[in-house]
Amino acid sequence: MxxxxxxxxxxxxxxxxxxxxxxxxxxxxxxxxxxxxxxxxxxxxxxxxxxxxxxxxxxxxxxxxxxxxxxxxxxxxLLDFPKYRLDFLQNLVSSQNYKLILLSNTNELHIDKVKETISFYETFRSCFDAFYLSHEIHLRKPNIDIFEFVLEQHQIEPSKTIFIDDTKENTDSAAQLGIHVWNNDPKSQDITNLFTLKSHLF
Incomplete structure (x- = not known):
């Protein structure tokens, strides 16, 4: 579970x-x-x-x-951030069933642009129990140490954790630690389909 x-x-x-x-x-x-x-x-x-x-x-x-x-x-x-994905995330928060963590390879210029252009950025950020950007924690995917850092920081079990990333190199690294993964294809899959596509884990 x-x-x-x-x-x-x-x-x-x-x-x-x-x-x-x-x-x-x-x-x-x-x-x-x-x-x-x-x-x-x-x-x-x-x-x-x-x-x-x-x-x-x-x-x-x-x-x-x-x-x-x-x-x-x-x-x-950087393109658009569809509002329905924020709605999906807020519903997850409301359920109170999961610890939610963001783990992103993001640099200062990119996140500054996101803050400038995405009107609901602060609302989005507040949905997470932890919000990790690579330039702030000085670690980046796919290095194993970034996943070890998150597991240790939150004392979470890999077998009870899923990591979602569109880059296979990143999900392969997480899987090495026993974390469940979903290497999503952004062209054909959407985060809002998580519970349909990975129903066997939930």
Missing amino acids: IETIIFDFGDVFINLDKLATPRELSKLGDFKWTPKMQELNNLYEVGKVSTSEFLNNYQKIFPNAAQQQLIEAWNAI
């Missing part, structure tokens, strides 16, 4: 266009995704590089781009 539900954020609640950022960056100059850029992104995602340092590094790659253009390209991945 599931007692704790751990949710990803992007492509679970808020819709993403994961190709948007490289597409928009390519409009700002010659662009090729490199291991060095990926390393910078990962460091930024765990808060080991500040937003100003992050943008300064990108301005070296795109010297003709204004900082605001870089910010807009970086945030282009």
